[in-house]
Amino acid sequence: MTRNNLVLLAAAGSALLLGGAFAFQYIGGLAPCKLCLWQRWPHGAAIVLGALAFALPGRIVPLLGALAALATAGVGLYHTGVERKWWEGPDTCTSGGVEGVSSGDLLNQIMAAPLVRCDEVAWSMMGLSMASWNGIASVILALIWVQAARKA
Secondary structure, eight states: OOHHHHHHHHHHHHHHHHHHHHHHHHTSOOOOOHHHHHHHHHHHHHHHHHHHHHHSOSSHHHHHHHHHHHHHHHHHHHHHHHHTTSSOOOTTTSOOOOTTOOHHHHHHHHHHOOSSOTTSOSOEETTEEHHHHHHHHHHHHHHHHHHHHHHO
């Protein structure tokens, strides 16, 4: 495959993943949590980088595309760990514990709690959540971006 074909494949992959996320949200009714939203931004950047790569020859833009794909993969895999309770997520995104919390503070936590928590799996396929699948797919996209850079 040529550099441009690989760039198109990688950028289209990000577009499909981002489109899938919006479809789950707006058609499937699954509201995203904070970490879900964080995973979307690098895909948007990868799409823009894909367009830029056609105008700018060389390796820099495809390598930036690989970095964007690795960024969303990293957030996706971090999110997977939060969902599986391997580690805690951001305070504004997870339930946390209630040990040693006064009733007033607990009420304040409840009132400030996000509508969608990051530590619960909203949808899964073959035992993997959307965050897990995003992480896996994004690592593959990063490899495609690197291959495009090697063809430059």
